Amino acid sequence: MGGPAADTTDTHGKKCDVRNAPSDPSSSEGNDALGERTELTRARRVVVKVGSSSLTSPEGTIDRGRIAELADVLAERRAAGTEVVLVSSGAMAAGIAPMGLTARPRDLATQQAAASVGQGLLVAHYTAAFARHGLTAAQVLLTVEDMMRRVQHRNAQRTLRRLLDIGAMPIVNENDTVATHEIRFGDNDRLAALVAHLLRADALVLLSDVDALYDGDPSRPGARRIPRIADPADLDGIDIGGAGRRGVGTGGMVTKVASARIASDAGVPTVLSSAADARAALSGASVGTLFAAHGRRRPSTRQLWLAHATAARGSVVLDPGAVRAVAEGRASLLPAGVVKVEGDFSAGDPVDLRDEDGTAIARGLVNFDAGEIPDLMGRSTRWLARELGPGYEREIVHRDDLVLLGAVRERARRGAE
Ligand SMILES: Nc1ncnc2c1ncn2[C@@H]1O[C@H](COP(=O)(O)OP(=O)(O)O)[C@@H](O)[C@H]1O
Numbered sequence: 001m002g003g004p005a006a007d008t009t010d011t012h013g014k015k016c017d018v019r020n021a022p023s024d025p026s027s028s029e030g031n032d033a034l035g036e037r038t039e040l041t042r043a044r045r046v047v048v049k050v051g052s053s054s055l056t057s058p059e060g061t062i063d064r065g066r067i068a069e070l071a072d073v074l075a076e077r078r079a080a081g082t083e084v085v086l087v088s089s090g091a092m093a094a095g096i097a098p099m100g101l102t103a104r105p106r107d108l109a110t111q112q113a114a115a116s117v118g119q120g121l122l123v124a125h126y127t128a129a130f131a132r133h134g135l136t137a138a139q140v141l142l143t144v145e146d147m148m149r150r151v152q153h154r155n156a157q158r159t160l161r162r163l164l165d166i167g168a169m170p171i172v173n174e175n176d177t178v179a180t181h182e183i184r185f186g187d188n189d190r191l192a193a194l195v196a197h198l199l200r201a202d203a204l205v206l207l208s209d210v211d212a213l214y215d216g217d218p219s220r221p222g223a224r225r226i227p228r229i230a231d232p233a234d235l236d237g238i239d240i241g242g243a244g245r246r247g248v249g250t251g252g253m254v255t256k257v258a259s260a261r262i263a264s265d266a267g268v269p270t271v272l273s274s275a276a277d278a279r280a281a282l283s284g285a286s287v288g289t290l291f292a293a294h295g296r297r298r299p300s301t302r303q304l305w306l307a308h309a310t311a312a313r314g315s316v317v318l319d320p321g322a323v324r325a326v327a328e329g330r331a332s333l334l335p336a337g338v339v340k341v342e343g344d345f346s347a348g349d350p351v352d353l354r355d356e357d358g359t360a361i362a363r364g365l366v367n368f369d370a371g372e373i374p375d376l377m378g379r380s381t382r383w384l385a386r387e388l389g390p391g392y393e394r395e396i397v398h399r400d401d402l403v404l405l406g407a408v409r410e411r412a413r414r415g416a417e
């Protein structure tokens with residue numbers, strides 16, 4: 001890959017140029033993009049995520065006018081026959097003023113209280129805005145566990161599908177009041193990508209206060225719009241920064257790019273654009289940044305989550321044979337191939353699988369506590385079953401709970417295409 005093609009548009013004072021760009025994508029993005037943008041116009045099911053920064057006024061309160069504008073655009077698309085799921089942030093921002101606060105709280109309990117106050121208000125605004133178009137809004141609050149555990153996952157899928165069947169407008173947010181630091185999405189960008197995967201959406205649209213991914217801080221003079229990311233390598237050299245200056249957003253560009261990568265891995269093309277450009281983005285115009293989808297692979301949500309969103313609690317170090325078996329043979333990691341354990345983790349935690357040089361080649365959910373593994377290392381599962389009992393005849397990490405990382409993953413992906 002030769003790196004992304006940066007637009008010649010300078011950011012300063014020229015965001016309107018991007019907004020009014022011609023709808024012929026081939027003019028700035030190349031022919032590949034033409035098909036991808038057309039896919040967006042033809043999409044039968046779209047997940048649209050809007051960030052707090054696009055829903056708040058400069059004073060930091062929820063801006064009803066912006067909610068009404070977004071509802072107009074989504075209702076239009078719904079009327080044209082596309083199923084739309086909205087993932088909306090803004091609960092915490094909506095709760096700040098009613099809580100008597102002037103800025104986003106720092107501690108988790110007050111954040112959760114603000115989100116709890118704000119979520120009801122937010123959904124009330126959406127309900128009124130969609131009702132003007134004869135649409136019924138439906139609140140759906142999800143946690144990480146709902147995505148990871150099979151039964152909850154199916155329930156969420158079934159409910160969302162039913163809502164779409166009856167013509168409702170699902171409005172999804174993280175269930176902030178029960179999420180903890182350890183077990184939370186923490187940002188709706190990645191949640192939106194997992195919802196797009198869950199519903200097998202045809203496209204994901206991320207709406208923010210910035211109109212595209214830029215090659216650096218968009219407030220920097222000369223920063224240039226990146227119209228298309230075709231491959232993760234295109235992101236090399238781009239300065240992907242945190243949340244905007246107003247302080248209402250959560251993850252900034254980092255989580256939007258992470259979200260686009262999750263969606264891309266799940267075969268879902270993503271457009272990142274500004275809320276002001278929502279209509280143009282949804283109609284396939286050449287606005288924002290298009291992240292191309294990779295093939296048609298459908299990894300499990302658990303695998304997507306493991307690869308992109310979990311932090312490892314420790315590592316197991318593999319001998320060269322085990323590295324080959326895991327990386328090339330897509331095998332489970334057996335005790336015989338482990339030479340070292342690092343960190344203090346429990347069975348069920350995410351851990352990195354490293355080679356002896358320290359490179360993380362995979363991440364997986366481990367079947368043993370860190371303290372148990374030294375007695376198992378280098379032993380065959382048959383020996384372990386005979387000496388320690390049948391409970392020990394199992395993998396350290398099962399292949400279904402394992403994803404390849406970094407260069408190893410890219411090689412496997414290219415091989416599969
Ligand atoms: N390379 C970049 N290109 C575009 N925006 C960037 C980049 N790096 C950081 N940002 C920042 O990301 C912000 C959007 O993220 P965030 O504040 O979390 O918004 P949201 O509430 O929409 O999720 C922008 O306001 C911008 O300042």
Ligand SMILES: N[C@@H](CCC(=O)OP(=O)(O)O)C(=O)O
Pocket residue numbers: 050051052053088089090091092093115173174176186187188189248249250251252
């Ligand atoms: N669940 C939180 C949103 C967290 C979040 O991702 O915010 P943002 O970066 O504005 O999309 C809320 O509703 O306040």
